[in-house]
Amino acid sequence: MATETKQDTDGDIKMADGNDTNTHQVSHDVKKGNLLEIDATRDITSAEHNLGFWTAVKQYPTAIFWALFFCISVIMAGFDAQLITSFYALPAFQRRFGYEYEGEYIIPAEWQTALGMGNPIGQILGALASGWPLERFGRKKTLAVCCVWSSIFVFVQFFSTSIGMLCAGEMLGGLAYGFYVVIGPVYASEVCPLALRGVLTASVNLAFVIGQFIAQGCAAGLESRLDEWAYRGPFAVQWLWPIILLAGLPFAPESPYWLVRQQRKEDAKKSLMKLSSAKHRPDIDSVLLMIEETDLLEKELEATTTYLDCFRGVNLKRTEISVMVYLIQVIGGNPLIGYANYFFEQAGLKSADAFNMGVGNTALGFVGTCLSWPLMSYLGRRTIYNSGMALMTTLLFIIAFLDFGRSNTAVVWTQASLMDVWTFVYQMTVGPICFVIISEISATRLRGKTVAIATAVQAGASIIFTVAIPYMLNADQANWRGKAGFLFGPVSFFCLVWCWFRIPESRGRTFEELDILFERKVPSRKFSTHNLLDTDANETA
Incomplete structure (x- = not known):
């Protein structure tokens, strides 16, 4: 011992x-x-484990509010990504920026590629650039600057007179999106107790879905218009989010974990006071001590907090897991959601039907994400994620094989409906659980940088598929339609195999406990059963 x-x-x-x-x-x-045990936090850790969900809600109502408030920034990222791809099936946009092909207007594949690059390229550059300002200036100030940046480049998109100008606005405006998708899960994971951590970090995915749903609704509502307001109107909606955020940020409490790392213990205590209820307040001194102990342990395990440290020692595995669960969102078939309207149209549905199916697609995603919350109360992250991957892989193969019978109208509708089912499963499992995993698995001192790396890799993969999918789906190119499932299906299967061996169970573990589990090199499949009191355990991953 x-x-x-x-x-x-x-x-x-x-x-x-x-x-x-x-x-x-x-x-x-x-x-x-x-x-690898600190007795000072033993009682605190036990209290965290025993804290029920609804008791935590009573104790931390303002933490819930501010975590959801910061997720508004992620709505912007989801809105923009969905909006620009939905425009490819918008008649007014096609006539303004496309060309006529066999009696119909279409956006050239190369310009679809260029326009779609703005969000993922911006995410790469923004995510990698976010590490330093997040650690130097904190979460609040960094988000405020990004909101101003977004507001400026919405003007460029709104007043675009050419597809090249619109492309430039997408590229430059997209830089802020990389910050948003890092700040959202990082802040949510740092302001809430263990009992709320899963639901609030999963809300990041809900924010993406809300953004997609609003974008689909705007596009569907204006689908019948043939003037410039069919696409300018949705662009103008993007000014709403920065206004709301900038109005509320001055009142938001800063992350207590960040404040502790800045040696601002009193400010961290004040932040915890703001995040908790005055009527049902927990022992703030104990919570602060646990944050300090977690930071102390990570200081001892890793002396510095650079990007290189994310690939050193046990942090290499933590970074690998964070990168892969985020990457799977792209290589496992998620790009088809972004092109849902266009996919439905290419599958053989009329434009109005395609937009209606697109709205239904994002509505199912919203319901699916909400259902993931109670699921997390009964099932572990690993179980939900792996089950989702298995179902999604099966659906992709079915969609692909159905494409051989697309001459039958019933088959086309079945194929489109299964795409909606796939979205529902994705948004109930892999989509939200991804953000829970990356927020829990990464070390607290390296969380911003780890999430930034995962975001950059995911965005890099998005660029590849942004280039490929228009050529895969366009009628004047490969015209694969549902046969795209033959590409995503096998990739999804191999990802499922990786998930089985590498994703650990982080449900019910404090950040300090997770540090210990990784330092002991406990195999991923044994995280949920490993006895932390057994200090002689020396298993290898």
Whole structure:
């Protein structure tokens, strides 16, 4: 049994026999895995485990509000990504920026590719650039600057007179989206207790779906218009989100984890006070101590917080998991959701029917994400994610094989309906659980950078499919239609195999416990059953 330790209120570590030692003296033991329990947080950790969902709601109502408030920024990212691709099936947009082909107007594949690049390229550059300002200036100030940036480039999109100008507006405006998809899950994971962490981080996916749903609704509502307001109107809606955020940010509490890392303990305490209920307030000093202990442990395990540290030691596995669960969103078939309207139209549905199916597609996504919340109360992250991957893989193969009978109208509607079912399964499992996993698996000191790396890799893959999908689906190109399932299906299957071996169960574990589990190199499939009191455990991943 390793020598037990505890921490006094000044932050110095004491050995069980009462002799003081500083953190540098014990760092060697920490890195060896011997000092992987801190008795000072044992009771706090137990209290976290015993805290029920509804009790947590009573204790942290403002934390819930502010976590959801920060997710408004993610609505912008989902809105823009869905809006521009839905325009490819919008008659007014086709006539203004497309060309006539066999009696119909279409947007050339190369321009579809260029327009679709704005969001993913912006996410790559913005995500990688977000690490430094998030750590230097905090979550609030960084988000405020991004809101101003977005507002400026919505003007470029709104007043575009050519497809090239519109493309430039998408590219430059997209830089902020990389920040948004990092800030949302990072902030949500840092302001809520264990009992609320899954639901609030999953809300990031709900924000994406809400953005997609609003974009689909705007496009469907204006589908019959043939003037420029059919596409300018939806662009103007994008000014709404920055206004709401900029009005509320001055009152938002900063992340207590970030404040502790900035040596601003009193400000962190004030932030926790704002995040909790005055009537049902938890022991703030204990919560603050657990945050400090988690930060202390991670300091001992990794001395610095650079991007390179995300690929060192046990953080390499944590980064791998975060990157892969986010990457699977793209390579597992999600790009078809973005092209849902166009996919339905190419499958043989009329324009109005395609837009109606598109609205239904995002509505099912909304319901699916909401259903993921109760699922997380009964099932683990690993179970939900793997089950979703298995169902999605099966559906993709069925959609692909149905395409051989597309001359039958009933088959076309079945194919389109199965695409909606696929979206429902995705948004109930892989979509929201992805954000829960990346928010929980990454180390707190490296969370912003880990999420940024995962976002950049995911956006990089999105660029590849942004180039490929127009050529796969366009009638004047490959014209694959539902046969795209033959590409995504096998990829999804291999991703399922990876998920089985590599995704750990993080449900019911505090950030400190997860640090210990990774440091002990516990195999991913044993995270849920590993006994943390067994300090002699020395399993290899």
